Amino acid sequence: MEEFIQKQLVWAMAMPLGIAIVCMVIAWRPWQREKRESVRGWWGGALAIGLGYLVGHVAINKWPALPPASGDDYLFLFAVIGIGVGFSESIRMPVWIRWGIRLVLCAAVSWFMLSKGFRSGHTNGVLLAWGSGQTMAAFLVWTLLERLAERRTGPSIPLALSLLIAAASVYFLKGSSGKLAQLAGVLSASLGGAALVAMTVPRVSSARGLLAVAIPLYCALILYSWQYDKPFGTPVILAAAPLVLWIAEWRESFTAVVGRVLLAVVPALIALVLLLWSLLDQASGESLY
Secondary structure (H helix, E strand, O other): OHHHHHHHHHHHHHHHHHHHHHHHHHHHOHHHOOOOOOOOOHHHHHHHHHHHHHHHHHHHHOOOOOOOOOHHHHHHHHHHHHHHHHHHHOOOOOHHHHHHHHHHHHHHHHHHOOOHHHHHOOOHHHHHHHHHHHHHHHHHHHHHHHHHHHHOOOOHHHHHHHHHHHHHHHHHHHHOOHHHHHHHHHHHHHHHHHHHHHHHOOOOOOOOHHHHHHHHHHHHHHHHHOOOOOOOOHHHHHHHHHHHHHHHHOOHHHOOHHHHHHHHHHHHHHHHHHHHHHHHHHHHOOOOO
């Protein structure tokens, strides 16, 4: 048990966090923050989150199979692709090309994270409709959060996402699997490292590079957990949770970093409470409603 805990603390938390910090420092150079233009350093977010996650993923789950044979393997692959997409988004390009790349990645996440049982139990028409809906939902979350990140630089977005995914990891632990919770913890630690650097460099933007890795991976984790029995609607609550950050744009009292963090965590806590309520209901054998 002690060896397991040490492995978790070092490889699933400390290493991703440290790698993310190093990558962000190299990209943003806090000691030159007055000389840096806000447009620069976007690629650092993609490398920080992607590389931090990949190291933690391998430490927990070993090297993935090629071609991918399970949802775990696809999570690793999406992290690699996300780094590439993040680097491409850090380059100025027409918006329709950027959105096209996002749609392709969201469609890949939606399709390949569908469980075999779900595929075999539904017609092609249902699979197409389900996959299209998931693709558009992931694209919408990504694009709207990107727009917010362009307006609000600094640590609020990565820190809110870090704590949101940390809360989601508890949800995965109770309702899905320990391994899925560990992988979510790795992603949370990587985002935490990026947030720490952003505290020293207020111009750091979470747009493009960072979100290109974080959002597809977060959506993939939620879709992966969907194969387990869940209270109705709780995965949807988790998926839409990042959009709650937009409330701060209409309520001035929520514009501080702490306010945004609380806004992001509340939906995840609601989903967790609903899950625990459902598990208690099943354990008692009697309806609690």
